[in-house]
Amino acid sequence: MLSKPFSLSKHERLKSKKQIDALFLNGKAFFVYPFKVKYLFTASGENPQLKFGISVPKRNFKKAVDRNRIKRLSREAYRLHKVPIQEKIQVERSDLQVMFIYTHNEILAYDEMKKAMIKSLHKLVELIPSNTP
RNA sequence: GCUACAAGUAAGGUUAUCGCCGCGACUAUAGAGGUCGGGGAGGAAAGUCCGGACAGCAAAGAGCGACAUACCACCUAACAGAUGGUGCCUGUUGCAAGACAGGUAAGAGAGUGCCACAGAAAAUAACCGUCCGUUGCGCCUUGGCGUGACGAGAUAAGGGUGAAAAAGUGAGGUAAGAGCUCACUGGUAGGGGUGGCAACAUCCCUAUCGGGUAAACCUUAUGUGCUGAAAUGUCAAAUAAGUGAGUGCUUGAGAACGGCUCGUUCGAUACUCAUGGGUAGACAGAUACAUGCAGGUGGUGACAUCUGCGGUAGAUAAAUGAUGACCUUCCCAACUUGUUGGGAAAACAGAAUCCGGCUUAUUUACUUGUAGUUUUU
RNA sequence: GCCGUAGUGGCUCAGUGGUAGAGCACCUCCUUGGUAAGGAGGAGAUCGAGGGUUCAAUUCUCUCCUACGGCU
Numbered sequence A: 001m002l003s004k005p006f007s008l009s010k011h012e013r014l015k016s017k018k019q020i021d022a023l024f025l026n027g028k029a030f031f032v033y034p035f036k037v038k039y040l041f042t043a044s045g046e047n048p049q050l051k052f053g054i055s056v057p058k059r060n061f062k063k064a065v066d067r068n069r070i071k072r073l074s075r076e077a078y079r080l081h082k083v084p085i086q087e088k089i090q091v092e093r094s095d096l097q098v099m100f101i102y103t104h105n106e107i108l109a110y111d112e113m114k115k116a117m118i119k120s121l122h123k124l125v126e127l128i129p130s131n132t133p
Numbered sequence B: 001g002c003u004a005c006a007a008g009u010a011a012g013g014u015u016a017u018c019g020c021c022g023c024g025a026c027u028a029u030a031g032a033g034g035u036c037g038g039g040g041a042g043g044a045a046a047g048u049c050c051g052g053a054c055a056g057c058a059a060a061g062a063g064c065g066a067c068a069u070a071c072c073a074c075c076u077a078a079c080a081g082a083u084g085g086u087g088c089c090u091g092u093u094g095c096a097a098g099a100c101a102g103g104u105a106a107g108a109g110a111g112u113g114c115c116a117c118a119g120a121a122a123a124u125a126a127c128c129g130u131c132c133g134u135u136g137c138g139c140c141u142u143g144g145c146g147u148g149a150c151g152a153g154a155u156a157a158g159g160g161u162g163a164a165a166a167a168g169u170g171a172g173g174u175a176a177g178a179g180c181u182c183a184c185u186g187g188u189a190g191g192g193g194u195g196g197c198a199a200c201a202u203c204c205c206u207a208u209c210g211g212g213u214a215a216a217c218c219u220u221a222u223g224u225g226c227u228g229a230a231a232u233g234u235c236a237a238a239u240a241a242g243u244g245a246g247u248g249c250u251u252g253a254g255a256a257c258g259g260c261u262c263g264u265u266c267g268a269u270a271c272u273c274a275u276g277g278g279u280a281g282a283c284a285g286a287u288a289c290a291u292g293c294a295g296g297u298g299g300u301g302a303c304a305u306c307u308g309c310g311g312u313a314g315a316u317a318a319a320u321g322a323u324g325a326c327c328u329u330c331c332c333a334a335c336u337u338g339u340u341g342g343g344a345a346a347a348c349a350g351a352a353u354c355c356g357g358c359u360u361a362u363u364u365a366c367u368u369g370u371a372g373u374u375u376u377u
Numbered sequence C: 001g002c003c004g005u006a007g008u009g010g011c012u013c014a015g016u017g018g019u020a021g022a023g024c025a026c027c028u029c030c031u032u033g034g035u036a037a038g039g040a041g042g043a044g045a046u047c048g049a050g051g052g053u054u055c056a057a058u059u060c061u062c063u064c065c066u067a068c069g070g071c072u
Helices: A017-026 A064-081 A083-092 A110-127
Strands: A028-032 A035-043 A050-055 A094-102
Touching: A017 A035, A017 A094, A028 A110, A035 A110, A050 A064, A050 A083, A064 A094, A064 A110, A083 A094, A083 A110, A094 A110
Parallel strands: A050 A094
Antiparallel strands: A028 A035, A035 A094
């Protein structure tokens, strides 16, 4: 996995309805325009897992093409900038589940999304609790 | 050559880096995995408006109800779709004949309802009017004229309306009138001849002249059982057809996902209470086909059929992306008129069980046809 | 994915083949020293859009648009 730092396979995505429900029930949130970032840390064992998801409300974007485009751009931004948080989690031994909710009602350019993603990832890194004794 | 309209076709290509989802091979392993190869959105994938396939309910049966369709023929698995034709209406063009385009289509000579306002009356028409009969009064040469009343008399020629007024015009006829009769014209129904598979066209004869509305109820004919992949099946320590108690019990309580009735099948394995037990997963359904392309044959055509070649997404919080370069194409500007520089590569839009249609959205380029116009020969 | 409901003045809703209505809100006047309440009057609608049936459509019918809801 370390040989391919920018990969983004199925295992790194939030897929289980149970986990997502738990995230929305117990998770905390902050807001970095245009994303609302919902996150949940849980203590972990040997292999800490980082899982993420992106949500674009149908209310704001009626067309599937627009929703797909936002998801793809956001995912690309996440993929290229997730390395620091992955390393920090390995060190601190904490699972993390994140959901990015796109709250704006227009499609932003990739550059703006990238900036917002970097900013929110930085913030997440700071929020990681220390589990090392 | 340009412009307009119609129909059709295509939906940039190659490559680098970083990535995503299936498939195959190899490799590794307790397992996760790794390498290589190859594949990865549309003409509408959309709306969910029709029709099927498929699945479950009884491999769903009868009647009623409900719903849908409605010129004719033909195509199809099927259709409200397509193809070819018919009648009518509208528009464009034309002197006209006609041509083209669009729309429309069973039945109002079965029944019920409705037709505001206006109008005498809106559908078994007598309100006014006209005429006739009886009668009162007045006038005058016993009969007429004028006027009034009555009629369970006649009459649809005329009457300011209205979307629509009881075939139209002319003549005869009559007390007044009337398709009452006649001529011409028009409509409807029936019969016959000719042409056509038929709708229908055309000619002849007979009868007839009866408002509209069925996207009001309805009638006729035909068709449709209901529910939809969130259906449905399988797996695991499984939401119970488990366990315990009670009730009830032998010719029908109840169940079988439908509006009602019947019929059929199951039928105490029923009903009530208590107890018990938990995941929202995995796999199948699910990607091979009413399949695509090319050619031949039949048909006016939709289409059918034969031969050859081909395999072409399969996700599930849901893949098909991001950044850059070049080629090609298009646009703009400059002038050396074929170069340079700059810009853009689009619009509508993203599969979710699968097909056939319909509808809606839409850019650029090309091809074909029709019409117009200009230049040259 | 599948199924359904609604759209009428600024807002909440009636209405139904025949000139579109109510309440609140708005404007003017009366009342009051002034305001509220009350009274009188008034304005405000392409009935979501576009075709069709009909003499006539908000209503019937078809196609779109928008909003909302249900089904694991």
